[in-house]
Amino acid sequence: MDAPVLNNGPTCSDCPIRHRAVCARCDVDELEQLEKIKYYRSFEAGQTIVWSDDKMDFVGSVVTGIATLTQAMEDGRTQMVGLLLPSDFVGRPGRDGSxxxxxxxxxxxxxxxxxxxxxxxxxxTPHIAQRLLEMTLDELDAAREWMLVLGRKTAREKIASLLSIIARRDPQQMNAPRPGAVVFDLPLTREAMADYLGLTLETVSRQISALRRDGVIALEGKRHVTVPDMRRLLDEAGDDSDGGHLN
Amino acid sequence: MDAPVLNNGPTCSDCPIRHRAVCARCDVDELEQLEKIKYYRSFEAGQTIVWSDDKMDFVGSVVTGIATLTQAMEDGRTQMVGLLLPSDFVGRPGRDGSxxxxxxxxxxxxxxxxxxxxxxxxxxTPHIAQRLLEMTLDELDAAREWMLVLGRKTAREKIASLLSIIARRDPQQMNAPRPGAVVFDLPLTREAMADYLGLTLETVSRQISALRRDGVIALEGKRHVTVPDMRRLLDEAGDDSDGGHLN
DNA sequence: CGACTAATTGATACACTTCAAATTCCGTGG
DNA sequence: CCACGGAATTTGAAGTGTATCAATTAGTCG
Incomplete structure (x- = not known):
């Protein structure tokens, strides 16, 4: 279950998440200190990084890849409660486990x-605590945003909301066929999407098919998505007009 | 819309939320500083304390009473995303509005x-930032806990979950008729409960009636609830065995 | 006591789930 | 390169829980 421990990773100064992770505000001196207590671990797709309620002896940041935070009931019902992208923080200072x-x-x-x-x-190091507070407040906002999705949106709106979120932060939007269009790969299986959205995987599949039929999205293979008109997708998500951002 | 501003409130040292609010870790010197920038405001039931996206020129703590955090879609669908009890913090340092x-x-x-x-x-004052981080992490846990309720629980389980939460933190459990039993007043209307749970008020009403019929709870009037067996209620909520606490 | 709001209850509709089968995708080995 | 096999996904048909629409009843304040 233990992942390989790599000691000779990149130095902080050329770390890809240097300016967005918990260390974002640190100056060079502080980075040097962090270097001393840091180490890298790799996990393969599907591996569990932390088991719920297990004791955690580390905290850390996702450097590359995607992980999920998941909660389960005894009977197997599962709800995803967070999506961890590069620079997101794992673990809770002051608590023993997740x-x-x-x-x-x-x-x-x-x-x-x-x-x-x-x-x-x-x-x-106030810079670390400050940055962690900021990140935690952002996560709290995201969690509350998601509560609206889970509590009040229809299946179709839920799918559109998830696609919007993924599209918004996928850094691949350069290859868009034309302005306003967005292209990305789904990082989640239908089942994982269902667990995120509080739906069954069948419903997820049906609604994705429906959005495709209606021209809101186009699919190549099961994972590669093209959104010809981002505004249209946001509209389907039920958010106000342009959701604040467009591109 | 402006609530009365009271300058001559209690001093921090005999404040009822002194040890749980954002000031919990402050020493006497720090409290003295806080005294200088603090003021009290009162709001009547039903009043809006902050409008979404309005500029906020203050942050603060709930001293007494109960408030809700609410998010709405244009078409009126509403989701409650937080319940604010005494000592809970309102506002976000570093942001202009809620x-x-x-x-x-x-x-x-x-x-x-x-x-x-x-x-x-x-x-x-690290003591303030530290405490705020701790409180924010707790809120994040609570929000994620609630995502499971919204996404995966049945209406009956949702009601039982809400009653459990209220029962757990209502400080009125002394007058319990017998050990294991809990008595409290619902601080929310059926509609507010529905907005919290992602249900309609009719469904809330029906499920409360059902729990009453099944002897899980007893009602006097519409608001006064007796839980004869807390374990039974937690069971109905679908949480593992005893949820970690039992009184 | 009467008016207004909150809550309950009933009947029906529909969105999503469940159970089941067919199809597509994709890595592996021949 | 292509065929094979298992997993992921799609699609179908039927069932169910919750929403919706509509009265009725209980509670509360003037």
């Missing part, structure tokens, strides 16, 4: 910090 | 801090 399973959806590389030294450093 | 409506459900007294000075003080 109440959720953390599972690698693709191959994942994590930048880990031993927990005690990291907590120690948080006390002494 | 993305949610904050509404007083009962009469509410808030301890407010002018935003700029508070943000300033956060920089200088």
């Amino acid at each position: 109440p959720y399973d953390v599972v690698a959806t693709s191959d994942v590389v994590m930048c880990c910090f031993r927990k005690r030294p990291f907590e120690q450093m948080m006390q002494e | 993305p949610y409506d904050v509404v007083a459900t009962s009469d509410v007294v808030m301890c407010c801090f002018r935003k700029r000075p508070f943000e300033q003080m956060m920089q200088e």
Whole structure:
């Protein structure tokens, strides 16, 4: 179950998530300190990174890949409660374990910090605590946004909402066939989408087919999605006019 | 729309939320500083404390009463995304407004801090930032817990979950007729419960009636609830055995 | 006591689930 | 390169839980 531990990763200064992760505000001195307590771990797609309620001896950031935060009931009903993309933080300073399973959806590389030294450093380094607070507040907003999706949206709106979110932060929008269009790959199986949306996988499949029939999206294979008109998709998601961003 | 501003409230040292609010870790010196930038505001039941996306010039803590965080779609569908009890924090340092409506459900007294000075003080006072991080992480856990309720639980389980949560933190459990039993008043209308649970008010009403018929709860009037066997209620909520606590 | 709002209850409709089968996708080995 | 096999996905048919629409009843405040 243990992932390989790599000590000779990239240095912080050329880390791809240097400016968005928990270390974003650190200056060079502080980075140097972090270097001392950090190590890299790799996980293969499907591997569990953290089991719920297990003791965690580290915290860390997703460097590459995608992971999910998942909660399950005894009878097997499962709800995804978070999607972890590069730069997102895993673990909770001040607590021993995660109440959720953390599972690698693709191959994942994590930048880990031993927990005690990291907590120690948080006390002494306001830049880290500040950034972590900011990130946590953002996650809280995202979680609440998602509560509206889960509680009040129809299946079709749920799918459109999920596609919007993925489209918005997928960095592949350069190859768009024309302005306003967006292209991306789904990082999730139908089942994972269902667990995120509080639906069954059959319903997910049906609604994706319906959106395709209606021309809101186009599919090549099962995973590659083209959105010809982002505004249309946002409209289907039921959010106000343009959701604040467009591209 | 402006609530009365009271300057001569209780001093921090005999504040009822002194040890649970954002100021919990402050020492006497720090409290003295806070005193200088704090003021009290009162709101009547039903009043809106903050309108979504309006500029907020303060942050603060609920001292007494109950408020809700609410998100709405254009067509009127509404989802409650948070329940604010005494000691809970309102507002986001570093942001101008709240993305949610904050509404007083009962009469509410808030301890407010002018935003700029508070943000300033956060920089200088690790005790405040630390406590705020801790509270935000707790809220994030609660929000994720609620995502499971919204996404995967049945109407009956949703009601039982809500009653469990209210019962757990209502401080009135002394008058329980016998050990294991719990008595409390519902602080929410059926409609507010529906908005919290992602249901209609009719479904809420039906499920409460069903739980009453089945002896899981007893009602006097519409608001006063007796839970003869807390374990039974937790069971109906679908949570594992005893949910970690039992009184 | 009467008017207004909150809550209950009933009947029907429909969105989503469930159970089942067919099809497509995709890596593996011949 | 193509054929094979298992998993992922799609599609179909029927069932069910919750929403919707519509009265009725209970509770509350003037």
